[in-house]
Amino acid sequence: MSRLKFGIFMAPFHPLAGQDPVSAYQRDLEVIQHLDRLGFEEAWIGEHHSAGTEIIPDPMIFIAHCAPQTRYIKLGTGVLSLPYHNPLWVADRAIFLDNLTRGRFMLGLGPGALPGDAQMIGIEIEEQRTALEEDTDVLMHLLRNDEPLTVETPRYRLRNAKTQYSPYTDFEIGVAAIASPTGPRIAGKHGVGLLSIGATAQGGFDVLAQHWDVMEERAKEFNVTADRSQWRLVGPMHVAETKEQAIEDVKYGLDDWAHYTQKILAVPHFRAAGETFEERVAWVNETGLGVIGTPEDAIRQIERLDAQSNGGFGSYLIMHNEWARPDAMKRSYELIANYVKPHFQGTAKRLKQAEQIAIGEWDALGDRVEKAVQAATDRHFAGKPSS
Template sequence: MSRMKFGIFMAPFHPLAGQDPISAYQRDLEVIQHLDRLGFEEAWIGEHHSAGTEIIPDPMIFIAHCATQTRHINLGTGVLSLPYHNPLWVADRAIFLDNLTRGRFMLGLGPGALPGDAQMIGIEIEEQRTALEDDTDVLMHLLRSDEPLTVETPRYRLREAKSQYTPYTDFEIGVAAIASPTGPRIAGKHGLGMLSVGATAAAGFDMLAMHWDVVEERAKEFGTVADRSRWRLVGPMHIAETKEQAIEDVRYGLMDWAHYTQKILAVPHFRAAGETFEERIAWVNETGLGVIGTPDDAIAQIERLQKQSNGGFGSYLIMHNEWARPDAMKRSYELIANHVKPVFQGTAGRLVQAEQRAIGDWESLDGRVEKALAAASERHFGKKE
């Protein structure tokens, strides 16, 4: 497996409702620019249309906005709610973004996270996951086949449909895996990547190995490849130089975020526990949901997930939130870049070896340099005499 990648999963969360959206969008852009400078590999941006807190309705537009203002980071829909869209237009826009970004675009798919979104456009909540499976079949035909497609569903009708565009690259496509086996079924059938959005929640953590088993079973059934390097695990994480400082940092926004998950977001598999600040800190740290602590705590969390996955995964995505003020949040990402990423990417090993070698050679080399300087002085001044 290739070295682990790091990135963020940006809903984005902006609780509580009532903030200036222009300012919020600017903060989101600046976070992605910051990650780009730090060497993070990926940022995935969500699609939401209700509840007033997750406020990007079209991640593809936001990706196009960010792409011109970043250099290296890959940008993905995290995720695009496929049952809300005509698959032909999704295929066209995905290929378009792949060309515009010169290969930095990634397409993440899901059934739709907020029940209020589906309700407003007349999609029954009970139908969303079946719709995702059916619509992914259609989308993958449009992306991979030269043959026109005719199909009719309760949500759209295609007649001899075929995209007129050619991809710039074989861009990454992933599907969300949360509390059901739908995502793993789709990933295995089509040979896609997988984003385990609820990987660190109790139910998601317990299902990690089972989800990958489903991917492998379906891949074998349909003759595709189950590639662990394309498996991304998502979880919240805020770190500082000390655990005490990290806890103090999240006094800024943890309570509002927890209130959103408990009283506004109708998604039972990702709901904060506790009522007091201390109870909610314990819910994050003691249940294994995430990390509010130090770089060492972050390393231990990822190692724990590696073990639970029963074979490893390819990327760790930090569930981006605004638990802390922007300066503290950016400092957390700096600490992850400098002290957590190198542990799993092996980028600092030779630097440490070089330092240890220099320490071992210091005494002998230092003495030789001192003698060489003295000899040079003696040669110069000795001639003058």
């Protein structure tokens, strides 16, 4: 595996509904600031408009809010529901954010996850994925070509449309892949990244390598390159010093999150299993969905995904949630930064080598230091007259 990047995928989940949104947004910002200080490479923020729990309606505004309050971490829409928007304005806003953040912006696209969102604006659920394919074609033309575009769909009409802005960088674009091959089809056609949001769910894990096969087939068809370094896998993790402590930590919020997916979120492929806390912990750990355990468990999970991907991927994104209290959640990210990231990025390799060299030379060098100190002391007193 090449150097793996780490980040989060922040919906954000704030179950149960009824929390103060100002406080919730502040917690989300503080998590991203914490990750920025820890050296995580990226954070992706979602778009949702219904069901009362995933409460950021515009990830672009939130990114603009976070950018000046962070220094290094890249910020992406995770994801922007493209069929809900006019592609011309998406192109303009994406380029604008790329300029405002001086290259720290990433654009993630999807069909829209919550069926209630689509229903409120009159988009048929059955049409969302087809709409995403069509709209991505339009958006990519607007981002990559100087020629004006005229196009008409049931959702918008463009006449000689062309963005007047130039990007600051060739910012990364990713397409969500959850349960259908739509994401890999689009990403492969346009040579952009893939966000495998359901990568660790049983269905997603089983088709992980197939997702990339679809990507490569489509890329070959359209004469573009499918780049594994732009493939991001998403899954939940909460770690502590011991597995027992991690399980104790998630007593705070795992049940509320599971209730949201089971009784409120009408998305069958994203639904927790189990009725008791113990059953839900087992569902996370034993099905391979995620990790409630130690940094060593997290390392094994990523290695398992690497093997299943049949060739590797570029980033692992932790599905951010509030299973644990803020202090325990931040400690989990610290442990991942200190022990999991270095394992896959090789940043601690030379430090460990230096430690082993020092251990091997400890006796010999210590003996020489002791003799050198004694010799200097002897010289000092040898030059003094006796009293």
